[in-house]
Amino acid sequence: MICLVQHVDVEPLEVAPEPITTQRALEKASQHDPYVLYDGALASGDTGYRWGSAYALRTMPHSPRRRGPRGTVLGPDDADAAELLAWIARTRPWGDLAGISVERHREPTLHEHFVVGDGGNWDWWWSTVAPPRTPGQDLVVPLDDTADAQAITALNEIGNPTAESEPGTGRTELWAGIRDELDPSRVIAAAALHRSRTGHGVLTGIVVDPAHRGRGLGRAVTAALTRGCIEADGVATLGMYADNDTARSLYSSLGYRVAHEFASRAITPR
Missing domain, CATH: 3.40.630 (Aminopeptidase)
Known part of the structure; x- marks a missing residue:
């Protein structure tokens, strides 16, 4: 519209x-x-x-x-x-x-x-409803900001060079990720949880290896981090570039709403 x-x-x-x-x-x-x-x-x-x-x-x-x-x-x-x-x-x-x-x-x-x-044009999203478990969520594991920083950085470089998750800097409070089953040292999907200026959870740096897209991995890490954030704080938020129709469909299906x-x-x- x-x-x-x-x-x-x-x-x-x-x-x-x-x-x-x-x-x-x-x-x-x-x-x-x-x-x-x-x-x-x-x-x-x-x-x-x-x-x-x-x-x-x-x-x-x-x-x-x-x-x-x-x-x-x-x-x-x-x-x-x-x-x-x-x-x-x-x-x-x-x-x-x-x-x-x-x-x-x-x-x-x-x-x-x-x-x-x-x-740029971007949308600010929020949700207070924890999403249900999704297929692939059993593959989601916590990542370590220090030990996995190199692997997450490598993922960002091929999946989204503009990702603002800042691995290895201590900025991320919690990582959710999926490792390559054939090479567990490689991370093929990741999402980060930061804190907003009001102290609430912000999802950022949601990245999937291009070779593994279409498997629902982005949905799995986003749903897992969203659920944990809402269970802990009552709300989860994120920002999205306005032209990212794939992300728009994903976030809407997980219960997020656009406020601005x-x-x-x-x-x-x-």
Whole structure:
């Protein structure tokens, strides 16, 4: 479905947006949006902002590959979000931002207020329902972040060089993997569990060896890690590039729901 945003002429705000200084206030402003509850935390001492139904916060990226603070502007009303974006562009309350994320159908609004660079489209998913056991799950074993780092890195290089699981760095709390039955030193599928800014579980780095795809191995490691995460924390989350239709089908079948369809772009002030 294609969503179109009607152009909104935005008059400069004469009154500054309401500051948000606590996580509880941010949750209230978002009407307890799952992204805010389980991922989008205010940094200690930082300030978010609210205008009407729209709200904004500054975050640091999960991965060290992405540098610099980033803004996120959300809320149900396009006009409120446009006004808040215009105010952020004009006043720069957080100084220079490396990038900003908005709902994907609002991406054209960014160009009205910033010089917009490269970026990506991605979806934020969440689930509170543990999936049932899946075929192949008996093959899933825990992996060791240190001892198996080389094997996981080799898997990422052939399966997904942009995977953000960061084996061997200590970032991953828990690994679920499947070893090659003929050569147990090789890992042919893996998934990592990280912690979000709010302290909740985030699945990342879900990779399957191209030579072993089509066997349900990605489903097996994803289901196992999701079930463990939900049983421990009550929720599991993940992010997915918007053009990955195979992953979309998998996550939907395991009970995940999309909360936000993001456009994330590098920006510089005009």
